[in-house]
Amino acid sequence: MHLLSSFPNPETAIEPLFSLQVQSLPPLLAMSSIQFGSPRPPFDPKLWLTAVWAVALVFLRQGAAASLAWPRNVTVPAAFAFGDSVMDPGNNNGLATVAKCNFPPYGRDLDPSVPLGRCSNGRVPSDMLAETLGVKKFLPAYLDPNLELQDLLTGVSFVSGANGYDPLPAKLALVLSLSDQLDLYSEYMETICLEVGVERASAIASKSVYILCNTYFATLLRRSKYDVSSYTDLLVSWASSFLRELYGLGARKIGVLSLPPVGCLPSQRTLHGGPKRDCFDSANKAAVLFNSKLCAEIDSLREDLPGARLVYMDIYYLLLAIIQDPARFGFEVSTKGCCGTGNIEVSYLCNRLDHPVTCDDDTKYVFWDSFHPTEATYQTLANQIYGKYARELF
Template identity: 80%
Template sequence: MFGPLLPPPRLLSMSSIQFGFGFGSPRPPSDRSLSLAALWAVVLLSPLRGTARAAASGAPPHTAMVPAVFAFGDSIVDPGNNNGLATVAKCNFSPYGRDLDLGVPIGRFSNGRVPSDMLAEKLGVKKFLPAYLDPNLELQDLLTGVSFASGANGYDPLSAELALVLSLSDQLDLYTDYMETVRSEVGEERASAIASESIYILCTGANDITNTYFGTLLRRFEYDVSSYADLLVGSASSFLRELYGLGARRIMVLSLPPIGCLPSQRTLHGGPERDCFNSADEAAVLFNSKLCAEIDSLKEDLPGARLVYMDIYYPLLAIIQDPARFGFEVSTKGCCGTGNIEVSYLCNRLDHPEMCDDDTKYVFWDSFHPTEATYRTLTDQLYSKYGRELF
């Protein structure tokens, strides 16, 4: 059942999608040819400017102007860009989003808010960082930042192709379109200031290891773990250089988490005891070390850039290994359904009889994504440790 994927059929052409800025633009059309995406599911089984104040939970000790926040990457920071794509990597249905203010599932891969939302709030910008492909966006939404992230994306372009989602290249194209719209609305000078003074988040790569590499044979025919990590780091470096070339200066890059300890990976690879999948964790540690070194190198090559590598691996591992220390009770399975394998469409309203009542006791919401409570704990730790480096 969890065997290798077949060679992909004709993939959804991203050039056929009309990427809009809101203002009544159509949402990307759906496509019913989802055979490859189904296989992916099996494998996964302004005006106003914000002010960051020291009083805001872990903020830098000085006041800094942050006009906007932007996010790129995967499901950790995707607030709904996948909703209109022809992919099964989406969650705009119950019980996702059950703890949001209105309890409405709008596309975030969690029970509530995600890290990009929390960072935007810490910086005094806004409480929710919306999806760029949300057709209801208004000018003010654009000027204070959006997320271009797409769940199931990765540094490896093949990851996006397998899941029929937006690649990092697609996301950069959307950002370029975004900047053209902003320039037309507020002028070149202000648009350039928004680009250079805003905070950017890059968070992706987990799907590359869990799904594209260990979940299929497509990359293992070509790469061992070390050379595959080099491929991913090379892609990350190219992305950061391109983003810098488009005006970005304050960029935070999240490491890979301990992906072998995700509930889904315990179920698929952890044996009868559902132990952590050590091979995936070792690959994540290797990638993280190479990524950190590459970011140090980029700092020397990109004048004026504030590139901040943020280690998420060990903070999350500490929570998983000792949940009680952080106020949690369950760290080996998610809240949704059995918590062992459910994610995306497998985590649905039909699972309600088995779903946990209090997700604040759980480290994970589904078998792949943390709960809002976990995200809040991690975001507080990361911003307290690294926030000053952004200014």
């Protein structure tokens, strides 16, 4: 992720996400020590507000899917996911690649019946989308050999870790490119047509919700030919082509996640942040540039593709806010991951040998490993992002 060139400081574009701060909890904890039979303490408005916001924080972190703003009169038959390791539930498990997470401590907070492969301690955003839609709690990998027809009918994930809009990383990592993922989706649709008929298969395709997330930058591999501006143009053109092809295969309701503040990932702090492990500012500026172009392209596609409900979903500023002020969202550590030292571990570097230094309570951490957030962070993001953009998909 060595990104060159410079752009206007993205921090000048940051809008406050919340106007209210969660206050410290000592008064609330003190309130719990009141004994029955003691004189009733005087009403304290500040204490009452502290308690209310503390409870609100719990709901923000745990987030009931029913609280999100999905239209009540809409039934979604299935959910589908495309992208990279942020949402890969295990499609890479059987591939000849090192880019996989199907071993402990990955998935340590999941029920043992759930197949390993997610690059986190628990669920990932595609799972949360499927649950929010009322479809199912886990969105399985399409390449899972144990899938049954009902699993297919309610949606699957075609996501493959270590790929990007740029097809080169997937080729080098021996994983599924976005083009490969579309081929698998075409195969899926053929199977569904044979099983339930063309009419029902077409209805599943058009009424389902699709999510696309791609966070992989390969400028280090492309910098001999492209600067950041031209490379982001290239990435947007690839993203646009993918969305057009997916639309051509019947998809209509598609949410596209923005790039996160990639320069603030623990790995990028370690590799490019200097002795203080600061955020890698050039990477964040490049992400902001790409996001602005992607958003504009999605607006354009929405005009060109009849019936398409394409929605740009901005996760950059919310995740940046969580990283910059973790306590505000109920976290404690945002500069390193839970697994191992938290500075560089990912995939096979995050393993059982790291157990002595792996954190005990991952709910305190924004990141699980040096690249991927924890389930708690994903849930916080999902509650806000899906709730904000839900109605635009219908």
